[in-house]
Amino acid sequence: MSQDIRIKKGLDILLKGDAEKVTHSTALGNMYTLRPSDFHSITPKLSVKVGAQLKAGEAVFYNKSNEDMKFPSPVSGALVDIVRGEKRKILAIKIAPDKEQSFVDFGQKNPRGMNADEIKAHLLSAGCWPFIKQRPYDVIAHPEVTPKAIFISAYASAPLAADYDYVLEGKSAELQEAVTALSKLTSGSVHVCVGKEADSPLLGLDHTTVHRVSGPHPSGNVSTQIAQIDPINKGEVVWTVSPQDLVIIGALLLTGKFNAERTVALAGSSVANPQYYTTKIGADMATITGGKLTKGTHRIISGNVLTGTAEGTRGALGFYDNTVTVIPEGNDYQLFGWTVPVFNKISVSRALTFSWLFPKKKYELDTNTNGEHRGFVLTGAYEKVFPLDIYPMQLLKACMYQDLDEMERLGMYEVAPEDFALTEFICVSKQPHQEIVRKGLDLMLKEIG
Template identity: 75%
Template sequence: MSQDIQIKKGLDIKLKGAAEKVTEKAKSSNVYTLIPEDFHNIIPKLSVKVGAKLKAGDTVFFSKANEAVKFPSPVSGELVDIIRGEKRKILAIKIQADNQQEFVDFGSKDPKAMKADEVKDYLLNAGCWPFVKQRPYDVIANPKMEPKAIFISAYASAPLAADYDYVLAGKEKELQVAVTALSKLTPGEVHVSVGKNSNSPFSGLDNISLHKVSGPHPIGNVSTQIAKIDPINKGEVVWTIKPQDLVIIGELLLTGKFNAERIIALSGSSVKEPKYYTTKIGADISSIVEGKLNEVESRIISGNVLTGSNEGKKGILRYYDNEITVIPEGNDYEFFGWTKFVFNKVSLTRALTFSWLFPNKKYNLNTNTNGEHRAFVLTGNYEEVFPLDIYPMQILKSCMYSDLEEMENLGMYEVAPEDFALTEFVCVSKQPHQEIIRKGLDLMLKEIG
């Protein structure tokens, strides 16, 4: 049964450089990299040493707090380097790929015949558990807990985001097997949200509760959907998973192989021909963008422009990302920029700006912040782009002065850093909202658990 969800608060940032719906195979990367920092709140413990020969799916490291949570190699090859930082903290693990890929055989399974514990043990053993994240705290799910529901957002509303309907086309079999397996892990529903007018591969699947969503960004954020469908109360847990990770889980169940391949969007105004590419998790970004960028100084982002990480050409495709965005680097300054009429920027206000007159215009924005860091200023802009029934400025301030009781009362259990990407974008004070929320969640996880 479908349940429509519509929001009015939010902001669509329309940028030039959307990926054309054409898919090519990216150049194979020589080295694939795992970055433990991608797995928040995980302290890695290595299970192999430099020089070890690995197959795709072999465990590279596991969580020190829970040894059952394993992190596999995306390719077969040789572990060639372990980069460490202060106090020997593991920063990156590099694997040189073989020309001919070999896979660990975990055995194919029929999820319909499996019990919940069997599904859980299978996903843990094969290294697919890191794809399952939990709310509250937006961390890898605790396999010892039972979620009241599982949420999957199959509609991406972020700027230049990959079109899930396109990248998942033809993957109905893998998706069905994956959601059937996940449905065994919760007494509640597996909620899937798709675009209102989309032709989604999820539309005809069983074992899901389908929801059609519409409205501006952040309607694609899973937090927005959770709040509208089944809000989180204190003591409750829900799990979330991204659609392309479902394909990996589904293929694992069908073939017994951990295949870290995914289709990503290479987009942005600094890309000559934005389109989709087939690559693997942890690939060098240079293998994807080389020869495909305009001759201007640009910022290469793994992820979208609101929540992604600045990687550069020497960076990697991060574990949970399915897009690489390239936009001009904003290292120029406008003389008396604050006094001029502005026609080429996005703004919520009508003071000397005119983006509100052209709602469908696409912009070539750069990375300039157009302002400097200062104390919070009361403008009311946050509330215009924040659709959750939460006071955004108050919850940000409670995180800054670490008032746990106030954070709880204001709804901290319902949010993740990505939910504050838009408030950060419109913030005239240039405060790092996502960083503030992440630190607040970490404090709650540590003190409350």
């Protein structure tokens, strides 16, 4: 049962600096970083101490409320530092890699002969479980639950995001193993969404239901696809995994090793020559971006411009990210910026803004907010870029006044913060939509669970 998805509401943000489809490898670098903040709602408990020698795949910390859930080291090396913040909260774990990489051997497995519990135990112990996320709440999946379906979006519609068809090339074997394993964990199907014209290695795999997606961003967001295929009702759980993480899961099953390697797109208008690079989870940004940027002050983002995390050159590639975007910082004033006609920035209105004249033009946007934070004023604009059958502003307001019943009724179970990235992008009042939704989801998770 395949079903094609056409999205009409949305917005493609065309930016300069699309990564050219050429892949280079990067050096191993001097430092790898694991950040517990990548794993939302998890309280980390360290299983090793500073100075410990780790192998790739060895658990660095585990989930305090579920000790079986391990978080692995992406490389083999020495744990050199644990950066702590207020109340001794762990902010980052720094690992200096060995020249010769060694791996923990978790043993080759054939998922076809395993039952759900065996697969779960294997993924948990080998540190691959954190790749599986759940809706509602957009957090790491609860292993005791059987989801009604699993969704994989292999269509990246976000601006400058890495092209899945390209980065997954030649990975069919790994993908097949991972999908087979996942298919045993759900009572429903494993839904795979690919682009309309895509020639994806995910096509033609066993145990999948393929959907072809077309339309503007956020058509590639998994929530958009879930809403079209099998919407989440109260009490239901679905899981989502991103394709490049499937490759790691698949490689674990095939080789017995946790291989944190992935191909990332280094993109954005501040990158001199935007291309793809192979690197590893947690690699430091200095290694990835060193010598590849133009002059000026930049913001280095792990992820895409809509949902990524700001990193300095001392930051690192996030656990789930496969794009590094570098754009100019916009910390400058603009004379009468609120009234002069604007040609070089994107606008969704035509209030002396002229991006509507050039629908194909690619822009170089900086990080300026282009205005100050205000109360919600305009109405009807968010809906035009929000394809879910949900009233976005009403839901945001419900999150702000923390009315759990209202949040539930308005569809909170169906959304993730990333779904509000576009409404945030176009917001005239410069409200922090994703933060509001994240806090709302956290509140529900805490109160309802």
